[in-house]
Amino acid sequence: MNTELIYLKDNNLKQVTAKLIKMETTEQGQYCIFDQSVFYPKGGGQACDVGTISNDSKVVFDISYTGFHEGQVLHYGDFKDFQFAEGSSWELKIDPAVRLTNSKGHTAGHLVHLVMEELVPELTATKGHHFPKDAYIRFDGLTNVDRDELILKANENIKKYIDEGFPVKSEILSLDQLKKLVKNIPFNLPEDKPLRTIAIGEYFPVPCGGTHLNDLSELKSATITKIKHKKGNTVVGYAFD
Numbered sequence: 001m002n003t004e005l006i007y008l009k010d011n012n013l014k015q016v017t018a019k020l021i022k023m024e025t026t027e028q029g030q031y032c033i034f035d036q037s038v039f040y041p042k043g044g045g046q047a048c049d050v051g052t053i054s055n056d057s058k059v060v061f062d063i064s065y066t067g068f069h070e071g072q073v074l075h076y077g078d079f080k081d082f083q084f085a086e087g088s089s090w091e092l093k094i095d096p097a098v099r100l101t102n103s104k105g106h107t108a109g110h111l112v113h114l115v116m117e118e119l120v121p122e123l124t125a126t127k128g129h130h131f132p133k134d135a136y137i138r139f140d141g142l143t144n145v146d147r148d149e150l151i152l153k154a155n156e157n158i159k160k161y162i163d164e165g166f167p168v169k170s171e172i173l174s175l176d177q178l179k180k181l182v183k184n185i186p187f188n189l190p191e192d193k194p195l196r197t198i199a200i201g202e203y204f205p206v207p208c209g210g211t212h213l214n215d216l217s218e219l220k221s222a223t224i225t226k227i228k229h230k231k232g233n234t235v236v237g238y239a240f241d
């Protein structure tokens with residue numbers, strides 16, 4: 001049974017009541033799988049949510065890491081010898097500060113992608129890495145414009161869009177719908193997750209399974225810090241708050 005990925009439909013929900021499917025102990029540690037989850041599991045260039053699970057008897061465990069495997073979210077924690085009953089009810093809660101940081105990073109990444117492709121249309125984004133201390137978007141192709149000037153212009157545009165407070169819209173789609181809507185389909189679309197697109201304002205939608213802000217005004221800032229050429233790619237580093 002796959003875990004229903006609540007965060008795909010609702011970015012704002014921070015907790016949910018879920019039923020335990022199973023608890024496993026492996027060499028990597030102990031993890032729980034539930035029928036649904038608000039936890040974003042690490043992947044797609046985004047760090048995972050952390051938080052807690054608790055039951056009616058006030059048993060609380062920290063969830064320190066979440067991963068995704070074959071359609072299921074694995075919630076890792078130190079559950080010691082606790083006997084989990086299959087089908088038992090648990091309250092899953094994420095840490096809202098960690099979620100906010102990760103959503104800012106991911107949303108800022110989309111903004112960098114949008115602004116760069118607007119200014120340099122020959123670039124095609126191929127990878128996003130949205131971790132706070134090492135955030136970048138990698139594009140296929142090279143820029144033959146002055147990179148310092150490009151950074152200045154791109155940052156002006158980013159600031160303008162943040163000031164406009166454009167909404168971040170998401171939509172869950174079938175593969176056929178996605179093919180009609182999206183200009184570059186990545187070759188690595190997930191087969192075990194629903195497909196979803198993200199669009200900033202009225203700009204082109206892109207496939208994405210991460211968590212995002214509701215609108216750009218929730219970003220205090222996003223700034224391109226460097227543009228590097230590497231093996232036929234352009235790597236655009238950015239900072240965000």
Ligand SMILES: [Zn+2]
Pocket residue numbers: 106107110198208209210211212
């Ligand atoms: Zn995204």
